[in-house]
Amino acid sequence: MSQRNNDLQKRFRCYTKAFRVSPEENEMINRKIALSGMTKQDYIVECLLHHNVTVHGNPYVYRSLKKELEHFIEVFSKINSLNEICLDELEVLEYALMLVSSMKKEKVAQFKADKDSF
16 A cells, blocks of 8 residues: 655645646646656645745755756757747756756755646
């Protein structure tokens, strides 16, 4: 049997919340979650309830940042103008750059989760 799913205050999480997203939204959410270094559940709960997301620098976060930045190097090397990049890509780039600039001095980045955090 699987382990009980508790939050940080040791409250048992027994309810499931589900929602539908498009394939593009799903990819963008998954990329932002990978950049945060959090679990999908923790990231979504943090965005919905607390409106602040704190990203602690660790090897997983740094690998995700490296992967995203390599992705954007490839994207920008193939295009002729910025009009060819979709808005979802630019949003993930903005998110990644915000993490990099926040983590430049400290190993922790904290930012307000707004309606565009997903």
